[in-house]
Amino acid sequence: MTIERILEELIKIFVNIVVPGLAGITFFALAKFVKHIAPLRALVSSAQTYKAAFWGFLIFGIYLCLRPVQVLAGPHPWPLIISCLREFLLIGIFGPAGLVAILTLCYGSEKISKYWVMVIFLLGIGLAVLFCLANAMAIGGSKEIVKLGKLTAYDGLWYDSGAENVSQLMLILFVVRLINPAFFLFIAGTLVIYHSIRYPEQKKKQYDNMPKKLLILGCSVYTFVIALVAGSLFYGFRSVPDQWAIYHFGALIAGILETISLSMPVRKEVQISEHAD
Numbered sequence: 001m002t003i004e005r006i007l008e009e010l011i012k013i014f015v016n017i018v019v020p021g022l023a024g025i026t027f028f029a030l031a032k033f034v035k036h037i038a039p040l041r042a043l044v045s046s047a048q049t050y051k052a053a054f055w056g057f058l059i060f061g062i063y064l065c066l067r068p069v070q071v072l073a074g075p076h077p078w079p080l081i082i083s084c085l086r087e088f089l090l091i092g093i094f095g096p097a098g099l100v101a102i103l104t105l106c107y108g109s110e111k112i113s114k115y116w117v118m119v120i121f122l123l124g125i126g127l128a129v130l131f132c133l134a135n136a137m138a139i140g141g142s143k144e145i146v147k148l149g150k151l152t153a154y155d156g157l158w159y160d161s162g163a164e165n166v167s168q169l170m171l172i173l174f175v176v177r178l179i180n181p182a183f184f185l186f187i188a189g190t191l192v193i194y195h196s197i198r199y200p201e202q203k204k205k206q207y208d209n210m211p212k213k214l215l216i217l218g219c220s221v222y223t224f225v226i227a228l229v230a231g232s233l234f235y236g237f238r239s240v241p242d243q244w245a246i247y248h249f250g251a252l253i254a255g256i257l258e259t260i261s262l263s264m265p266v267r268k269e270v271q272i273s274e275h276a277d
Helices: 003-041 047-072 078-107 114-139 166-197 202-207 210-233 244-263
Strands: 144-148 151-156
Touching: 003 047, 003 244, 047 078, 047 210, 047 244, 078 114, 078 144, 078 151, 078 166, 114 166, 144 202, 166 210, 166 244, 202 210, 210 244
Parallel strands: none
Antiparallel strands: 144 151
């Protein structure tokens, strides 16, 4: 095996295994941190906000860390099974949880009724089921994507499956993902940035760091949305289902921004108290 081939395989390992693993660990840490600070932020936002954020971060961390499992589990049907599990978590739980967390953060849990929370999650689950059905019909087998020594990684075929209706199935996958989580999170990011700009003056006097925290949070959400849409759009030009590197790098950057936002105190003069055990 030539040096060029080894480098090519190492890049694939980095993209498919290392980056999503690091991004997943970042969101696991965020979930733990959110659970820790939730009681300390009770006066700033509702408990429902942090509960939704905790589950959203946890589920997204699982989604990212299952990517290495997906490619290393073996040939078909394992890439199909784990891909569908990952996408159900992303579309059915993470997208709705992220939107609910932002809605309750911006408007308060008393203004977001259980009915609307249920509607958002039912819509997310319905779209997730549709995505998984189309995904199962589109994958059609597996192919080797990385082979380095005894390490062999596989992924689904999608366009290479040869199915007559694969283009229509891929369009379904693209549209579903464009709606959820992309559009769900776009709404969430827009709301939180708008809330940072229009943060009530009365609250700003007491929580003077909140507008900056919210702005960074909004940028974090937008970063993943842009990566998600860009990665999905590439399939129309490259005839591949996704550009995984864009997704995973976008998620990693979003996680770093989210970490910065959450680690900032709500008041500028507070430096350590939220982090004390």
